[in-house]
Amino acid sequence: MYLHIIDELNRFLNFINVPGVPLNPNAFQGILVKKLSNQNIIKDKRRINAGENASTVNQTHLDITGQQGMLFFFETLNDTTTAFQNIDIDLYDNNLKYLYANDAAIPQSDSNGNTYFVRSSTTVPPQLFPFDLMLHSTAYKKYGHTGNQVQINIPDSDEMFTQLQHCAFQNDALVMLRYDYLRYVALIIPYELCNNLYTLTNTHGNQNVNFVALNPTYNQALAHQIQHETITRDVAYDDVAATTLQNTLNNNPGAGIDIERIVKTRVSQGSFRRLLLLERHQCNLCDITTTSVLGASHIKEWAVSSREERIDSNNGLLLCANHDALFDRHQISFNPNSGDICISASIDAEQRESLNLSDTFNLSMTDRMKSYMQEHYQKFISKENT
Ligand SMILES: [Zn+2]
Incomplete structure (x- = not known):
């Protein structure tokens, strides 16, 4: 049947x-x-x-x-x-x-x-x-x-x-x-x-x-493989759509915020997110697996990434809403050599606990992830020193 x-x-x-x-x-x-x-x-x-x-x-x-x-x-x-x-x-x-x-x-x-x-x-x-x-x-x-x-x-x-x-x-x-x-x-x-x-x-x-x-x-493995292939293809498609929207933004500065939001949504909340969900299933920092609060963050910012970098899963972290916000605002970062977490001094011990941030957390990173992390880490350091 x-x-x-x-x-x-x-x-x-x-x-x-x-x-x-x-x-x-x-x-x-x-x-x-x-x-x-x-x-x-x-x-x-x-x-x-x-x-x-x-x-x-x-x-x-x-x-x-x-x-x-x-x-x-x-x-x-x-x-x-x-x-x-x-x-x-x-x-x-x-x-x-x-x-x-x-x-x-x-x-x-x-x-x-x-x-x-x-x-x-x-x-x-x-x-x-x-x-x-x-x-x-x-x-x-x-x-x-x-x-x-x-x-x-x-x-x-x-x-x-x-x-x-x-x-x-x-x-x-x-x-x-x-x-x-x-x-x-x-x-x-x-x-x-x-x-x-x-x-x-x-x-x-x-x-x-x-x-x-x-x-x-x-066959679960086969389903996974087929999904991965179609998502990879679709990520490329999304990137084209995002570029088109970016051009619209450039030509209509007045329409800025909304279109910029759409551009980011297309890439980071769409297929790129799916790709990371498929690979990791949970927040890179904590145990949260509830997909509705898991988002995809580009490590190297989308705006300055090349086309290939924008769709490279090594350039992504799958993060829960709290950790996503902290990473996006450079209140946390990771040492690109050791993977050790760096937490902003502005977050006190009590809040670290509430936010499920451990000072001893270590992020396992591929070499590509480490290279993407360089700039994020430098921004974190300079922000902390001002
Ligand atoms: Zn988390």
């Missing part, structure tokens, strides 16, 4: 021209298929509740209900300890392009009078030009929004997903493949190509039904 579904998905990827990347069945723990309804609409969420009625946030909600759905995304039912859990979802660019390429969306009104569109084309769009880029979404999953429900939120306003605004995915299939607890691949199979899939999952005629198939021969 599991393998038949993978075959079907690979046929779809081939059809929409995602060449050279068939899904390797051994890389995934399992598959969830959800037959979508007209309630599954990509909406723009206005921050009216937060008092920011001027700004909008494009936020894609994917709701998975039922106990099987719970267990697919969390390890136990009623896992309220992880109300918010940052996750990564790979999305194929051509998948979204295919959905976007419908030629006759029919407008409908919901009960609040809002307009949405149902993909209506029975004419299958022509095959798309070769384009194998895989998009990476940093999303989060939220447990138990209303009862047994997982809500997946993709909050990135840059995502191509948002081009599908106000589209409802009636009868389309949402397929989630699980690499592990934090990493997934998402596919949306348009309904006109779903016959075989729905036959396999026996969801003919039903909407909002989840189907889960587990992989009996999951």
Whole structure:
């Protein structure tokens, strides 16, 4: 069953021209298929509740209900300890392009009078030009929004997903493949190509039904390797996007702060962060493994790093929010020769304890990390001496 579904998905990827990347069945723990309804609409969420009625946030909600759905995304039912859990979802660019390429969306009104569109084309769009880029979404999953429900939120306003605004995915299939607890691949199979899939999952005629198939021969090492390859490729892509944004910043000094923030977010909170998460799993300084508070810091500052240096994992520390802030402000650094921690004299003994900073901590560093650390350490020293 599991393998038949993978075959079907690979046929779809081939059809929409995602060449050279068939899904390797051994890389995934399992598959969830959800037959979508007209309630599954990509909406723009206005921050009216937060008092920011001027700004909008494009936020894609994917709701998975039922106990099987719970267990697919969390390890136990009623896992309220992880109300918010940052996750990564790979999305194929051509998948979204295919959905976007419908030629006759029919407008409908919901009960609040809002307009949405149902993909209506029975004419299958022509095959798309070769384009194998895989998009990476940093999303989060939220447990138990209303009862047994997982809500997946993709909050990135840059995502191509948002081009599908106000589209409802009636009868389309949402397929989630699980690499592990934090990493997934998402596919949306348009309904006109779903016959075989729905036959396999026996969801003919039903909407909002989840189907889960587990992989009996999951290979963790292989999943890790495949993830690493795609992330490395995506980091390069993010770097291009960041450079484009940086150019925009240079041409619009007035727009500075926001765009600079986006640039940093693209690189340090996106794929670079994933890369470090994949390698290290926890804060470089302490035992924190909760991904929602773990961020990626460039050791040599992003602004003065070369393209290669920006995507070199040796140039990164995975740090919890507290340690990230301290490192970013040069209140802690590391001796590039010994790896011994250096803590600013401005932080007294009591605060060191509260911040989980030990004077005897030693950071194990590769030679490349040591060379990146030189400048950070010098800045720390000169800051302490002023
Ligand atoms: Zn920490």
